[in-house]
Amino acid sequence: xGGPRFTHTTILCVRKDxxxxxxxxxxxxxxxxxxKSGASKVRRLLGGxxxxxxxxxxxxxxxxxxxxxxxLEEFHGQLERAAVELATxxxxxxxxxxxxxxxxxxxxxxxLLLSGxxxxxxxxxxxxxxxxxxxxxxxxxxxLLRHSTLDAAxxxxxxxxxxxSIDIYTNDAIRVETLPS
Numbered sequence: 001x002g003g004p005r006f007t008h009t010t011i012l013c014v015r016k017d018x019x020x021x022x023x024x025x026x027x028x029x030x031x032x033x034x035x036k037s038g039a040s041k042v043r044r045l046l047g048g049x050x051x052x053x054x055x056x057x058x059x060x061x062x063x064x065x066x067x068x069x070x071x072l073e074e075f076h077g078q079l080e081r082a083a084v085e086l087a088t089x090x091x092x093x094x095x096x097x098x099x100x101x102x103x104x105x106x107x108x109x110x111x112l113l114l115s116g117x118x119x120x121x122x123x124x125x126x127x128x129x130x131x132x133x134x135x136x137x138x139x140x141x142x143x144l145l146r147h148s149t150l151d152a153a154x155x156x157x158x159x160x161x162x163x164x165s166i167d168i169y170t171n172d173a174i175r176v177e178t179l180p181s
Contacts, residue, residue: 009041010133010163010170011053013104013111014141014152015126019178020106021152022051023160025133026173028058038173045069046077049107051177055131056101064090064101068114079107083120091118102130108179133163133170153178 011024024041027034042053043065050072054061067089071082083105090096096116103114113121113128121128127145129138140159144150150158156176164172 008131008169009055010131010137010160010167011041011055011104011129012137012141012156012160013053013106013128014145014155015111016145016152016155019152020051020108020111021156021176021178022053022104022106023156023174023176024053025160025164025170026175027169027171029169037171040175042175042177044177046072048181049077050079050105051179052103052105054101054103057099060099061101061103064099064103068103068105079105079110079112083112083114087114087118087120090116104128104130106179131170133167136166137163
């Protein structure tokens with residue numbers, strides 16, 4: 001995938017058996033220094049109907065969450081339409097182009113990755129991961145989906161724990177949200 005690579009966190013989204021789980025670690029780093037270990041990088045939007053997580057700059061992500069929630073309201077909860085509109089604005093508006101983050105968003109039917117380069121990507125197999133630990137979490141989640149009976153939330157928690165044991169920018173202060181809740 002093109003676009004920025006962030007070494008600040010790990011966010012993972014997994015779909016299984018009608019349940020979607022989105023989780024992230026809690027570590028905030030500046031350079032090689034851990035500044036905080038219990039940050040919340042996963043949020044519920046639109047009255048709890050949409051899950052969103054971010055990798056990258058916290059201030060930029062909060063700005064994007066706010067914009068995305070406005071788009072969700074504008075398009076009456078249509079996740080894909082809101083995502084495309086946000087990605088378009090993010091890529092074309094001068095003030096938004098400078099924002100450095102990746103978003104993973106999900107509702108009960110759809111999971112998407114959004115970037116400032118205009119990417120709106122839906123996964124083939126129900127797994128999306130971003131951040132420096134993303135490849136590790138994604139590999140672990142795929143293996144657990146194929147070779148375990150764990151539900152989506154347990155897969156997210158276990159895969160993020162595995163990523164935390166490998167990636168120095170990911171910790172084990174994991175928060176997982178699910179839909180339906």
